Amino acid sequence: MLIVEGHKHMADVGFSRFSAREVAKRIGYSIGTLYNVMGNYDQLIIAINTRTFVLWTDYMREALAASGEDRVRCLVEGYFGFARANRNAWTAIYDHHLPPDMGLPEEHDLIRGRLTDLVVEEVEKVLPADLRAKAPRLARSLVATVHGHCVFDINGSFALMGEREPVEMALARVRESLAAVQAED
Known part of the structure; x- marks a missing residue:
């Protein structure tokens, strides 16, 4: 209940206007009770952002299940979608920064990693068998490429540059990268 309501609040107002007090109020807790349950503010945000990863992974799985043969396009369009x-x-995932002495709890890291695992599986499918060992590293690089394009789309930078097709641009970079890896063989 706490995480679901926290996620709703985050989705409504974003990270910069997020309030743990508002979440506590919405569920009828005091702020002290909320922190007794969650540990601290960072643990609350970690849990909320991990829920976003779960929803995102489900979204991508559903998109892939409904996709045609061009699963690479589906991944890129799904990321932007x-x-x-x-x-x-989505932006709260990248706006929240843990203190230097705090790491992401392992259970959250594993849950969040399912999204990357899904991308790795799809990249493996498009590579020849002898290149599949490169899939994990390549997938992370492709995610970074798509992410950069997506950030510029979301924050309006591409619009300011006159770019009207950021998804197609990101897809072209992904296809070029996949072709380059296959050409190395």
Whole structure:
């Protein structure tokens, strides 16, 4: 209940206007009770952002299940689609920074990693068998490429540059990268 309501609040107002007090109020807790349950503010945000990853992974799985043969296009379009539909929750993932002495709890890292695992699986499918060992590293690089394009789309930078097709641009970079890896063989 706490995480679901926290996620709703994050989706409504974004990270910069997020209030743990508001979440506590919405569920009928005191702020002290909320922190007794969650540990601290960072643990609350970690849990909310992990929920975003779960929803994002589900979104991508559903998109892939409904996709045609061009699953690479589906991944790129799905990345942008989720970010656009969940702008505040999506950007909160990248706006929250843990203190230097605090790491992401392992259970959250594993849950969040399912999204990357999904991308790795799809990249493996398009690579020849002898290149599949490169899939994990390549997938992370491709995610970074798409992410950069997506951030510029979400924050309006591409619009200011006159770019009207950021999804197609990101897809072209992904296809070029996949072709380059296959040409190395």
